[in-house]
Amino acid sequence: MAYTNLAEFVAHLEQRGHLRRIPFEVNPELEITAFVDRVSKGPLEHNVALLFERVTGAQFPVVINLFGHPQRMAWALGVERLDDLTDKLTALLDMRLPQGLGDTMARAGQLLQALRAVGWKPSVVKKAPVQEVVHTGDAVDLTMLPILKCWPEDGGRFITLPTVITRDPVTGARNVGMYRLQVHDRRTLGVHWQLHKGGAEHARTAKEVGAQRIPVAVSLGGDPAVIWCGAAPLPPGIDEFLLAGWLRGKPVELVTCITQPLEVPAHAEFVIEGYVEPGELRPEGPFGDHTGHYTPIEPYPVLHVTAITHRAQALYPATVVGLPPMEDYWMGKATERLFLPLIRLFMSEVVDIAMPPEGVFHNLVLVSIRKRYPGHARKVINGLWGLGLMALTRCIIVFDADVDVQDTARAMFYALSNADWARDVIIQEGPTDALDHASYRPAFGGKIGIDATRKWPEEGYTRPWPKPVAMTPEVQARVEALWRQLGG
Numbered sequence: 001m002a003y004t005n006l007a008e009f010v011a012h013l014e015q016r017g018h019l020r021r022i023p024f025e026v027n028p029e030l031e032i033t034a035f036v037d038r039v040s041k042g043p044l045e046h047n048v049a050l051l052f053e054r055v056t057g058a059q060f061p062v063v064i065n066l067f068g069h070p071q072r073m074a075w076a077l078g079v080e081r082l083d084d085l086t087d088k089l090t091a092l093l094d095m096r097l098p099q100g101l102g103d104t105m106a107r108a109g110q111l112l113q114a115l116r117a118v119g120w121k122p123s124v125v126k127k128a129p130v131q132e133v134v135h136t137g138d139a140v141d142l143t144m145l146p147i148l149k150c151w152p153e154d155g156g157r158f159i160t161l162p163t164v165i166t167r168d169p170v171t172g173a174r175n176v177g178m179y180r181l182q183v184h185d186r187r188t189l190g191v192h193w194q195l196h197k198g199g200a201e202h203a204r205t206a207k208e209v210g211a212q213r214i215p216v217a218v219s220l221g222g223d224p225a226v227i228w229c230g231a232a233p234l235p236p237g238i239d240e241f242l243l244a245g246w247l248r249g250k251p252v253e254l255v256t257c258i259t260q261p262l263e264v265p266a267h268a269e270f271v272i273e274g275y276v277e278p279g280e281l282r283p284e285g286p287f288g289d290h291t292g293h294y295t296p297i298e299p300y301p302v303l304h305v306t307a308i309t310h311r312a313q314a315l316y317p318a319t320v321v322g323l324p325p326m327e328d329y330w331m332g333k334a335t336e337r338l339f340l341p342l343i344r345l346f347m348s349e350v351v352d353i354a355m356p357p358e359g360v361f362h363n364l365v366l367v368s369i370r371k372r373y374p375g376h377a378r379k380v381i382n383g384l385w386g387l388g389l390m391a392l393t394r395c396i397i398v399f400d401a402d403v404d405v406q407d408t409a410r411a412m413f414y415a416l417s418n419a420d421w422a423r424d425v426i427i428q429e430g431p432t433d434a435l436d437h438a439s440y441r442p443a444f445g446g447k448i449g450i451d452a453t454r455k456w457p458e459e460g461y462t463r464p465w466p467k468p469v470a471m472t473p474e475v476q477a478r479v480e481a482l483w484r485q486l487g488g
């Protein structure tokens with residue numbers, strides 16, 4: 001199902017009991033976070049999206065925790081279950097890409113054409129709801145937005161669920177990223193695009209080619225697939241709006257900005273237009289981040305706002321990150337499910353992949369593989385360390401195909417019992433996530449790869465590998481039947 005805008009998605013959630021309206025006046029400083037944290041840490045069946053109707057000092061309501069449940073995340077991307085994403089993309093790749101043992105790199109390269117070919121390219125419209133109200137010049141004032149201060153020691157207020165749009169200064173290719181923005185004052189924001197991300201690469205390119213300014217647009221709201229796609233780690237050159245169009249089964253409609261040479265989602269709630277001057281940096285943070293820790297104050301680019309446009313009746317979308325689990329875990333889960341077929345393009349031996357919440361994405365990846373040759377797990381570990389943002393993973397553990405990596409406790413049982421710590425470990429140094437506080441240098445540090453597969457004689461394991469303890473199916477069936485007779 002394709003939602004046209006955020007209000008339609010919110011109505012869908014409300015009809016299905018997945019949204020709670022908060023009628024009390026609530027402060028965007030800290031109080032909204034405390035509500036969100038309460039529903040995020042409780043049982044999943046009580047995890048609802050929250051619509052704050054009266055926000056202190058603000059004319060717009062705030063909606064939050066839209067994606068904080070697997071069912072809501074699935075609906076947002078047009079499916080019933082998150083696993084459907086894996087099946088849907090696998091079907092597209094099977095249909096559109098050459099089959100057989102051909103060159104996987106060439107097949108991956110054709111993914112873009114595959115998405116283009118099915119006609120989900122964004123279209124540009126002339127009139128857009130997001131431009132119903134336009135503020136430019138002196139009328140630009142970020143304090144009109146109900147921007148949250150999430151945690152007590154945050155350095156200020158932060159826009160937390162943005163869609164940040166830039167173009168490569170040389171190729172013109174669009175990048176869409178979800179990067180938080182700190183309010184410096186009424187007309188300037190700090191842009192937290194980390195060094196490995198698309199926006200930062202555009203800024204570096206702009207500096208290299210001597211560009212004066214990088215036009216930047218930030219949209220808030222719109223179709224939920226549009227909101228989510230900014231967080232999808234697509235390779236450079238693949239337009240996230242193409243992905244959103246494919247997910248929603250309808251091209252994303254864009255409109256040209258009023259003051260910048262960029263296009264933005266026509267059905268967004270708000271758009272902030274502006275520019276970044278290459279090389280201009282200002283301290284950003286601290287910010288209570290998804291690592292469960294505050295990120296320190298660091299220099300980040302400054303976005304000079306030239307216009308704010310919005311719907312007449314706009315709804316401000318936000319998220320809160322912090323100690324897991326929070327909403328972003330489910331946003332990442334959608335990425336994990338959707339990217340599994342893409343990982344298999346490069347490594348067809350991969351059965352499943354999981355990023356448990358305890359690992360906050362970059363700290364832990366569990367992978368099950370169909371092991372075919374000695375050292376196969378090591379090949380997969382090194383392969384993942386060379387694949388896009390997977391390069392930043394601090395710990396990769398590889399299991400045999402029969403281990404369910406979605407069951408973290410069971411996977412840990414096999415990791416702890418199968419690995420020999422002198423033989424089955426790779427310690428490596430390389431790039432780490434910009435948020436990694438453990439690495440001994442910023443964004444550079446140690447990683448560990450663990451081979452938790454059953455070891456073969458060819459790998460130097462000469463004793464017979466022990467059999468797992470399990471009941472016979474006959475006895476199992478008889479006891480099940482007897483148990484049912486007991487009524488349970």
Ligand SMILES: Cc1cc2nc3c(=O)[nH]c(=O)nc-3n(C[C@H](O)[C@H](O)[C@H](O)COP(=O)(O)O)c2cc1C
Nearest residue numbers: 176177178179180192193194197198231232233328
């Ligand atoms: C809620 C949320 C907040 C995020 N905040 C940031 C951020 O402030 N800076 C950043 O570099 N990445 C942030 N990310 C991760 C990026 O959105 C993600 O890495 C994405 O792939 C970036 O897009 P890009 O690959 O086009 O740069 C955030 C993700 C989520 C889900």
